[in-house]
Amino acid sequence: MEPVVIGLASNERYFPGLYCAVASALSHLDSTREVDLKVLDGGISKHSKNALCRLVERYGKVVRLQFVAVDESLFRDATLGPAESHMAYCRILLPRLMDAPRVVYLDADTLIFRDLSELFDLKLPTDKALAAATESETLTLGEDSGTLANAMKLPVDGAYFNSGVMLLDLGRLRKENFAERALDFLEAQRGRYRFHDQSAINFLLHGRIAELPEHWNRASWRFDEQDDNDLDCVLHYTRSAPWLCGIPGPAQVLFERFAADADSPVNRQIAAFKNSRRQQFVRNVLAPFRALVFPVVSLFYEIPAKKKNVRDIRKRRGIGSIIFSTRRAGVASIASAIRKLVE
Ligand SMILES: [Mn+2]
Numbered sequence: 001m002e003p004v005v006i007g008l009a010s011n012e013r014y015f016p017g018l019y020c021a022v023a024s025a026l027s028h029l030d031s032t033r034e035v036d037l038k039v040l041d042g043g044i045s046k047h048s049k050n051a052l053c054r055l056v057e058r059y060g061k062v063v064r065l066q067f068v069a070v071d072e073s074l075f076r077d078a079t080l081g082p083a084e085s086h087m088a089y090c091r092i093l094l095p096r097l098m099d100a101p102r103v104v105y106l107d108a109d110t111l112i113f114r115d116l117s118e119l120f121d122l123k124l125p126t127d128k129a130l131a132a133a134t135e136s137e138t139l140t141l142g143e144d145s146g147t148l149a150n151a152m153k154l155p156v157d158g159a160y161f162n163s164g165v166m167l168l169d170l171g172r173l174r175k176e177n178f179a180e181r182a183l184d185f186l187e188a189q190r191g192r193y194r195f196h197d198q199s200a201i202n203f204l205l206h207g208r209i210a211e212l213p214e215h216w217n218r219a220s221w222r223f224d225e226q227d228d229n230d231l232d233c234v235l236h237y238t239r240s241a242p243w244l245c246g247i248p249g250p251a252q253v254l255f256e257r258f259a260a261d262a263d264s265p266v267n268r269q270i271a272a273f274k275n276s277r278r279q280q281f282v283r284n285v286l287a288p289f290r291a292l293v294f295p296v297v298s299l300f301y302e303i304p305a306k307k308k309n310v311r312d313i314r315k316r317r318g319i320g321s322i323i324f325s326t327r328r329a330g331v332a333s334i335a336s337a338i339r340k341l342v343e
Contacts, residue, residue, distance in 0.1 A: 004033050004120045005100040009040035009070065009090045010108045013083060015048045016243035016264055018108035020255065022052065023262040025112040026059050033117045034062045038098055041067040042087045051264070068097050078186035081196045089197045091163065092182045095173040102171070107164035109237040111258060114215065119167055124210055129176070130168045130201070131210040132161035133217035136238070141202060144194050154206050161209050163198040164236045165217040178204065220251035242266070245275065 006025060010018040022037065029035065037056065041049075049067060056065045070093060075086035082088055091105055104120050106112070124131060141149040142156030149156045173179070182200040186193075193199030202209075215233040220242075223235055235254070240247050242255035243266050256266045 001033060003036045003064075004029065004117045005036045005038070005098070005103045006116060006120075007038045007040065007091070007094055007098065007103045007105045008108055009042065009087060010044060011042040011085065011087050012045050012048060013085075013244075014087070014108040014241065015044055016259065016266070017110075017237075017241055019048070019052060019055065019264050020243075020259050020262055021106050021108055021110045021112060023055055023264075024110075024258065025106065025116055026056070026063060028112055028115055030115050030117045031062070035059075035064070036100065037063055037065045038103070039065070039067050040070045040090050040093070040097065042070050042072050042085075042090060055262070070097065074183065075186060077190060079190050079193065079196065089186065089200075091166075092197050092200060093179055094168060095170045096179045098170060100170060103168050105163075105166045105168055106234075107236065109241050110164060110217075111235045111237075111255060113231045113233055113235065119165075119212075119216060122167055124167070124169055127208065128169070128210040129172045129178070129205055129208045130166050131212050132163060132166045132201075133212040133214055135160045135162045135198075136219040136222060138195065141206065144199050144202065145192050148189060148192050148199075148203055152203060152206075154203065158206055159209070159211070160202055161198075161211070162217055162236070162238075163195075163201050164238070165212070165234050166201075167212070220249075221247075223251045223254075224249035244270070 008018050008021060018039065026035070039052070044052075044067070053065060056063045070090045072086040072090055074093070075081075075089040078086060078089055080086070094103055094105060102120070104116050122131060138144055138160050140156060140160050141154055141158040144160060146156050148154075149158065181204055182197075185200050185204055186196075189199075193203070195202075217236050218233040219236055219238045221239055223233075224247075229250075231254075235251060237251065237255065242252050243259065246252040246256070246266075259266050
C-alpha cells in the first residue's frame with residue numbers, strides 16, 4: 001500500500017493549530033498505513049519543531065516527518081493574506097515542493113476526526129486536478145469576484161470551493177504548471193480577488209475540482225449550530241484561530257479540550273485572546289440591535305428579483321443563529337461532544 005501523504009503549512013503563529021491538526025489526524029488514521037508528513041515551514045521555531053517530532057515519534061516508525069522550507073516572499077506581489085502574511089499562499093507551491101503523486105492538504109486550523117487514508121485513496125475523475133468541499137459562506141465565483149469571473153469568461157454562479165482541506169493530484173498540477181500560473185494570476189489580479197490562494201485555485205481550476213462530501217471540511221460555526229454532536233468529520237475553524245482568539249461555543253470547547261489532552265494547552269492569557277473575548281462581548285451586546293436593523297435595511301432590497309438574494313444574505317449573516325446558537329449549543333451538547341472526543 002502506498003504511504004498516505006499529508007501536507008500542512010505553518011509559521012510559528014499557526015503552529016499550535018498545526019500541532020493539534022497533526023495529533024488529531026494521526027490518531028484517527030488507519031494504524032497499518034505508513035504516513036509521509038510534510039510540513040511547509042514558514043518560520044517554525046526549533047522548540048516547536050522538536051515538539052512535533054516528539055508527537056510523531058509516539059506513532060512509531062510508520063510516520064515520517066519532513067520540514068520543507070518555504071519562502072513566502074515569492075507571493076509578495078499578491079494581496080496580503082490572513083494575519084498580514086503570505087503564508088496561506090504557500091499551499092500553491094505543493095506541486096513544486098513535493099515529488100509525491102498526490103497529497104492531502106490540511107489547513108493548520110483543522111481538527112481531524114476521520115481516517116484520512118480514505119480521502120487519500122479517493123480516485124479522482126480524469127478531468128479533475130483536485131478535490132475539495134464547497135465553501136459554506138462564499139457560494140459562487142461571483143461572490144469572490146464578479147469582475148474576475150466576467151474577465152475570465154467564467155460563470156458568476158460557478159461553484160466555489162474551500163481550500164482548507166484538499167486532495168491534490170500533484171502530477172496533473174505539475175504538468176499544467178499550476179504553481180507558476182497561480183503566481184502570475186495572484187500578481188496580475190492583485191486587489192481583485194478576495195480569498196487569496198483560494199481565489200487562485202477556484203478561478204484557475206474552474207470545472208477541474210471534484211466535490212468532496214461536507215464531512216471532509218465542516219465549518220466550525222456549522223458544528224456549533226448542529227442539533228447533534230456528530231463528530232465524524234474534519235472540523236475547520238474558519239472564523240477564528242481557536243488557540244489565538246476563540247468564538248465561544250462547542251467547537252471552541254472541543255479545541256481547547258483536545259489541545260490540553262495533546263499537551264499543547266491554549267494560553268488564554270495572551271493579549272489576542274483577551275481582546276477577542278472583549279470583541280465577542282461587544283458583538284453579543286450588539287446582536288439584538290443588528291437583528292432589528294437588518295430587516296429594515298433588507299426592505300430596500302425587497303424587489304422580486306432580489307428576494308432570493310436577501311434570503312441567502314439573511315441565512316449567511318445568521319441573524320437568527322447569532323442570537324440562538326449559544327442557547328442551542330447548551331452545556332449538555334458541549335459535554336457530550338467532549339465525551340465523544342475522549343472515548
Ligand atoms: Mn483555514
